[in-house]
Amino acid sequence: MITASTWRWPTPNGLPPLPLVGGVVTLLGVLWLTAPIVEVDFVRLFGSFGKMMHFAGQMFVTPDWGYVPQLLAKMLETIEMTVLATAIAIVVSLPLGLLAASNATPHPLIYRITRDLLSLMRALPELVWALVFVSAVGLGPLPGVMALAFVTVGFMGKFFAESIEVVDHKAVEGVRAHGAGWLQVRLFAMLPQALPDFVGTVMYILDHNMRAAAILGLVGAGGIGYDLVMSMRLFQYDRLLLIALAIYLAVTALDRTSDHLRSRIIHGRHA
Amino acid sequence: MNAQPLKAALPEQLPPKPRNPMPVWIAATLAMLWLIVWDLEISFETLAYGVEDMAEYFGRYGQPDFTNLSRYLALMGITLATALWGTVFALLVAFFLAPLAARNFSPNAVAYRIARETLNFMRAMPDLLLALLFVAALGLGPMPGALALGVHTAGFLGKFFAESLERVDRGVCEGVASTGANFPQMVMYAGWPSILREALGYVLYILDRNVRMASVLGLVGAGGIGLALHDTLRLFDYGQSAALILVILATILMIDYASAWLRRRLG
Amino acid sequence: MSVIHARSVTKRFPNGFEALKGIDLEIQPGSFTVVLGPSGAGKSTLLRLLNGLETPTSGEVRVYGQPVDRRHLRRIRSQVAMVFQQFNLVGRLSCVTNVLTGRLAHRSWVGSVFYLFREEDMAIARGALYRVGLTDKAWERADKLSGGQQQRVGIARALAQQPKVILADEPVASLDPVTSEEIMTLLREICDRDGITVVVNLHQVELARRFADRIIGMNSGKIVFDGSPDQMTQPVLRTIYQREGIEDDNSLDMALAYA
Numbered sequence: 142m143i144t145a146s147t148w149r150w151p152t153p154n155g156l157p158p159l160p161l162v163g164g165v166v167t168l169l170g171v172l173w174l175t176a177p178i179v180e181v182d183f184v185r186l187f188g189s190f191g192k193m194m195h196f197a198g199q200m201f202v203t204p205d206w207g208y209v210p211q212l213l214a215k216m217l218e219t220i221e222m223t224v225l226a227t228a229i230a231i232v233v234s235l236p237l238g239l240l241a242a243s244n245a246t247p248h249p250l251i252y253r254i255t256r257d258l259l260s261l262m263r264a265l266p267e268l269v270w271a272l273v274f275v276s277a278v279g280l281g282p283l284p285g286v287m288a289l290a291f292v293t294v295g296f297m298g299k300f301f302a303e304s305i306e307v308v309d310h311k312a313v314e315g316v317r318a319h320g321a322g323w324l325q326v327r328l329f330a331m332l333p334q335a336l337p338d339f340v341g342t343v344m345y346i347l348d349h350n351m352r353a354a355a356i357l358g359l360v361g362a363g364g365i366g367y368d369l370v371m372s373m374r375l376f377q378y379d380r381l382l383l384i385a386l387a388i389y390l391a392v393t394a395l396d397r398t399s400d401h402l403r404s405r406i407i408h409g410r411h412a
Numbered sequence: 413m414n415a416q417p418l419k420a421a422l423p424e425q426l427p428p429k430p431r432n433p434m435p436v437w438i439a440a441t442l443a444m445l446w447l448i449v450w451d452l453e454i455s456f457e458t459l460a461y462g463v464e465d466m467a468e469y470f471g472r473y474g475q476p477d478f479t480n481l482s483r484y485l486a487l488m489g490i491t492l493a494t495a496l497w498g499t500v501f502a503l504l505v506a507f508f509l510a511p512l513a514a515r516n517f518s519p520n521a522v523a524y525r526i527a528r529e530t531l532n533f534m535r536a537m538p539d540l541l542l543a544l545l546f547v548a549a550l551g552l553g554p555m556p557g558a559l560a561l562g563v564h565t566a567g568f569l570g571k572f573f574a575e576s577l578e579r580v581d582r583g584v585c586e587g588v589a590s591t592g593a594n595f596p597q598m599v600m601y602a603g604w605p606s607i608l609r610e611a612l613g614y615v616l617y618i619l620d621r622n623v624r625m626a627s628v629l630g631l632v633g634a635g636g637i638g639l640a641l642h643d644t645l646r647l648f649d650y651g652q653s654a655a656l657i658l659v660i661l662a663t664i665l666m667i668d669y670a671s672a673w674l675r676r677r678l679g
Numbered sequence: 680m681s682v683i684h685a686r687s688v689t690k691r692f693p694n695g696f697e698a699l700k701g702i703d704l705e706i707q708p709g710s711f712t713v714v715l716g717p718s719g720a721g722k723s724t725l726l727r728l729l730n731g732l733e734t735p736t737s738g739e740v741r742v743y744g745q746p747v748d749r750r751h752l753r754r755i756r757s758q759v760a761m762v763f764q765q766f767n768l769v770g771r772l773s774c775v776t777n778v779l780t781g782r783l784a785h786r787s788w789v790g791s792v793f794y795l796f797r798e799e800d801m802a803i804a805r806g807a808l809y810r811v812g813l814t815d816k817a818w819e820r821a822d823k824l825s826g827g828q829q830q831r832v833g834i835a836r837a838l839a840q841q842p843k844v845i846l847a848d849e850p851v852a853s854l855d856p857v858t859s860e861e862i863m864t865l866l867r868e869i870c871d872r873d874g875i876t877v878v879v880n881l882h883q884v885e886l887a888r889r890f891a892d893r894i895i896g897m898n899s900g901k902i903v904f905d906g907s908p909d910q911m912t913q914p915v916l917r918t919i920y921q922r923e924g925i926e927d928d929n930s931l932d933m934a935l936a937y938a
Contacts, residue, residue, distance in 0.1 A: 148795045151776040151804075153818055157794070172500060175493035179554045180635075186555070193549040221448040228445050264664045268628040269641065269657065276645050277469045282452045356540040359631060360642070363452070366540075370632070373544050385541065392536040587767025587833075590730055591840055592756030592784025600792045601780050605771040 205379035212368070212380075216387050219364035222282050223354045226289035227347055233294045235332075238301030244313075245305050245327055255298070263295025267353045271362040282363030289350055289357070300342040304335035344399040351395050355388050476658055477651030484637065484659045491636035492663065494554045494629070495622035498561030502622075503615060505566035506531075510573030511599040516585060517577055519595045531574070535567030539625055540632060547633050554635030561625060565618045572614040576607040612678055616671040623667050627660050680744065681705040682844055682876045683729060688738035690724050690900075698724040700900040702738070708843070711870045712878045713891035715904075717920050720897040722880040726848050729878070730759045743843070757784035760837035762866075764849040766829040770822030774813060774832050777821050778804040781839030800839075807835040811865065827858035834865060845869065847879040851886070859883070863890050884916065 149155035156162075239245045241259055246252040267288045274284030308331050316330040358366025365384060372380040449456070511517045512527035539560045546556030580602060588602040604611070630638025637660060644652040683706035690699040698721045706712055714722045727733040728740050731752045740747045742755050760781065768777045782800040783791055790796065796804075808814050811831040816824060821832060830850060837845050847866060851859035863879075867890050870877040881887050887894050888908045896904030896911070896919035903918050904911065 147798050148790060149798065149801060150794055151773065151779055151796060151801070168500070171496065175496060178490050178493045179497050179558050181497060181555055181558070185550065186559075189550045193546075196545070196549045218452065221452055225445060225448045225452070225454075228441070260665070260668070261661070264661050264668070265657070266624040266628050268631065268638075269660065272641060272645055273653075273657075276648075277466055283454050286452070286454065352538050356538050359540065369541060370544065373548065385537070388538065388541070389533070389536045392538075393532060396532070396536070583763060583765045583767040584769055586732055587761075587763060587836075588769065588780050588783075590732065590756060590761040590763075590767075591781050591836065592753045593780065594753065594784075596792045597780075597783045600794070601772070601776075601783070602769060605769050608771065 199378050201382070202379050204383050205377070208380050208383060212365070212383055212387055215358075215365040215368055216391060218282055219354045219358075220351070220391065222285050222289065222357070222364055223347065223350045226286045226354070227293060227343065227350055229286070229290040230293035230297050230346075231343065233290070234297035234301050237294065237298040238305060239327055239331075241298055241302035242305035242331075244308075244310070245331055247323075256302075259295050259298040259302075261295070263292055263299065265292070267292045267357065268360060271357045272360050275361050280361040280363075285354065285357040285362030285364060288362060289353060292353075293346055293350060297342060297346060301335065301339055304338040304342070305331050308334040341403050344403050348392075348395055348399050351392055355392070472650040473654040473657070475651055476654035477649075478655050480652065481655065481659070484640065484656055487630075487637040487640055488627075488659055488663050490554055491626045491630075491638075492623060492667075494558045494636055495561065495619065495626040497558040498565065498622050498626065499615065499619045501558065501562030502564075502566040502569050502618060505534075505562070506569035506573050509566070509570045510577060511595075511603055513570060513574040514577035514603075516580065516582070517595070517599055517603055527570075528574075531567045531570040533567070534563050535571065537564060539564035540629070543629050543632050552633045552635070557626060557629040557635050560629070561622050565622060569614060569618050573607070573611060576610045576614075577603050580606045609678060613675055616675055620667055620671050623664060627664070680708075682708045682743060683878070684741040684744075685725075685728070686739050688725075688728065688735045688740060690721075690728065690733060691736045698900055699728075699735075702900075702902060704895070704902070706876060706878060708876050709870070709874045710876055711867060711890065711892045712876075712895060713887040713893070714878065714880045714895045714897060715882070715884065715887045715919060716897035717882065717922070719899075721900040722897055723848055725897070726761075726846050726878065726880055729844075729846055730756055730761055732761075753784055757840060758842050759844045759846060760840045760842040762830070762833050762837050762845060762847040762850045764852045766826070766833045766853075768821040768829055768832055768836075770820065772821060773818050774808065774821055774824070774835075775801075775804055775817045777832055778807050778835045778839045781807070781836040784840070803841065804835075804839050807838040808832075810838060810869075811835045826854050827861065830854065830858075830862055831865070834862070834869075838869065842875060844876045844878070847877065849880050849882070852882070859886065866890075887911075 150157050152158060237255055237259065240247070240251055241255040243252060246255070270288035270291055271284055274287045278284050278287070312334060313326060313330040317326050321329065354364050356364075356366040356369070358364040358368065359370050361367060365388065368380070369384050369388075372378075372384060509527050509531055512519075512523045513531055515524060518524035518527065542560035542563055543557050546559050550556045550559075584606060585598065585602045588598055593601065626636055628638040630636040630640065631642050633639070637656065641653060641656045641660070644656060683704065685702055685704040688699055688702040688704075689697070691697045702721075702725060704725075714725065716722050724733055728735055729742065729747065731747050734747075742759060745751045745755060747755055769780070776794070779796055779800060782796065782803065785800075786797070805814070805817075808817055811834050813828060813831055813835065816828060816832075821829060824832065833850075834845075845866070850866070851862050854862065863886055866877055866879060869875055879891075888911065891908055894904065894906065894908055894911055895902055896915065898919050898921070904915050
């Protein structure tokens with residue numbers, strides 16, 4: 142029979158390490174305390190499992206094929222928003238990334254300000270900015286693109302700055318030693334070295350922005366999000382199924398492409 | 413003319429320069445972007461004219477109205493708790509799925525494929541969509557939001573974990589395998605200890621991300637502060653909106669700092 | 680009855696490389712065998728076939744009469760321990776825990792996934808660490824130790840399995856000569872005192888000569904010599920180490936003199 146006395150952990154005193162125990166106990170404590178706040182109710186959860194299954198079952202109806210043209214148009218809009226916003230963000234983050242990199246910035250104060258600015262730009266989720274921009278410029282894809290671009294600059298600027306900070310300084314010194322000017326050093330020594338990392342970042346961000354763009358329509362900022370919510374509210378499950386499928390396919394396709402491209406870049410562009 | 417002997421004295425010509433595809437790519441990209449702008453009917457002119465309007469618009473946020481602060485803080489608390497529960501759920505699911513989705517640990521090809529596809533599926537569904545579904549099934553409140561966050565980020569966490577596991581040194585895996593360890597033992601001894609630091613980094617990143625998402629889930633009735641912001645904006649109450657945005661901003665920045673600090677301490 | 684039995688074993692890798700071309704081998708219990716040969720001879724592949732880390736393309740391998748296949752893998756691995764050139768310890772875990780991984784196949788896995796071990800297993804681990812002389816480093820992280828120390832932990836892990844066979848794949852290739860000496864002595868002592876069958880891959884001729892009872896010379900996937908160290912004369916060595924296109928002249932002999 143297994144008795145407590147014959148088992149032990151591989152530590153000097155036989156008990157699990159203190160930091161681990163402390164961490165787990167703290168986490169469990171916090172979860173216990175916040176359970177009522179989140180209205181975690183396992184009974185309700187398992188009870189509604191049946192309801193969820195029923196709901197899921199309702200989704201599998203004959204799709205509303207007549208909706209497909211509009212669906213495709215909206216999906217195209219979503220993709221276009223993603224691409225445009227990311228492109229704008231790239232153009233803006235390149236110079237900002239330089240300013241926010243400790244080895245490329247012209248002045249420590251500029252570095253600090255840019256870093257904080259980027260931090261603020263990425264702090265709020267895209268949807269919040271979309272809400273604000275819709276309120277400012279009206280409905281349509283424009284506020285969506287603005288919101289996406291804005292937040293993306295926050296992330297890309299930071300990633301890019303970090304890539305620049307880890308470039309090989311010997312190469313930089315080499316270019317500088319030949320009398321290159323301030324801008325030339327950055328353009329010809331720092332940027333090219335940081336570029337491969339940056340491409341990987343762009344892939345990841347495109348991936349993320351695609352998902353974000355799909356829901357911005359929720360607040361009227363363009364894309365498939367609006368149709369998504371409306372079809373839920375109006376119980377149009379024949380459309381909902383198509384929308385969910387379209388989003389799933391688009392996101393997965395982009396995901397695979399980005400994985401594939403990223404591994405090709407890591408293993409050399411001509412591999 | 414005696415150009416011939418001179419030519420013969422020159423070093424061999426360089427091979428013809430390979431055609432540089434870059435300008436073509438750049439031109440194609442610019443063309444595509446132009447098409448997109450046209451198709452989305454975005455008018456940069458109205459945007460430019462509207463800059464002045466926008467400056468005035470953003471000025472309205474200049475006087476945050478903190479009269480409802482305590483209520484907002486409470487809502488933020490719910491949001492944070494929702495994010496925490498979502499992350500813990502994601503961690504549990506990812507903990508069990510990730511080893512199955514790692515090619516070097518997975519016991520067989522079928523399990524690997526199923527685990528990988530499940531994680532991909534969980535990731536592909538936007539959490540807002542999941543939140544909508546869960547609210548429809550479970551009613552309003554933060555729990556469906558936490559569940560939606562949990563399911564969606566389980567997909568991300570699982571993929572990150574699986575990729576880390578696949579990078580574990582093959583020798584270390586063989587070392588443990590050579591003692592006759594089975595799948596769960598391999599995972600616990602060669603897998604998790606080898607990626608512990610990375611794994612914790614991912615969890616913190618996901619927690620961070622979930623706090624942001626949780627703050628907008630309220631828009632679909634999944635509890636938290638998002639709904640309040642939607643309402644105040646709809647009522648054109650810029651003072652309150654500004655206050656709400658500041659509360660959200662401050663919270664997210666604090667979580668950012670905390671998670672960066674934690675990551676440094678573990679690193 | 681022989682401990683290890685290999686018959687007509689060939690191994691071809693997916694990229695077409697034929698690592699083993701028809702190997703027949705019998706290893707007797709309690710013996711200390713050294714497999715000697717140049718890089719690419721197939722020594723590693725041969726050893727890894729014996730505990731299932733590789734599977735033969737054709738032919739069969741048996742350990743104590745049991746075929747080395749998926750069904751018997753766990754049982755065979757619990758009796759056949761391996762020591763690696765790169766030590767293959769889990770760096771983050773303590774030496775004790777690393778040694779304890781040797782006990783993983785010996786009982787039901789339920790406790791071990793929670794890092795729980797029985798007192799008897801702890802005792803065995805302590806004994807193994809004492810045997811390799813690393814008791815004072817027991818609770819340190821494995822990756823904080825020197826190469827020689829890590830290899831000794833690797834040997835302790837093998838000992839903790841209470842195996843009938845220890846396979847050592849180039850155990851000293853990453854170590855300096857003095858440490859190599861210590862490790863080989865340790866392995867020899869384990870063979871003599873505990874009667875454990877030991878099979879060691881080496882490329883150092885001198886170590887093979889000094890420590891082996893039996894030397895198996897391999898070249899290009901075939902066994903070209905099988906006998907005692909005394910029988911390993913210079914011509915024999917040349918057969919083991921010769922490569923295509925290299926003239927049979929003094930340079931090979933000179934190289935081997937320093938091996």
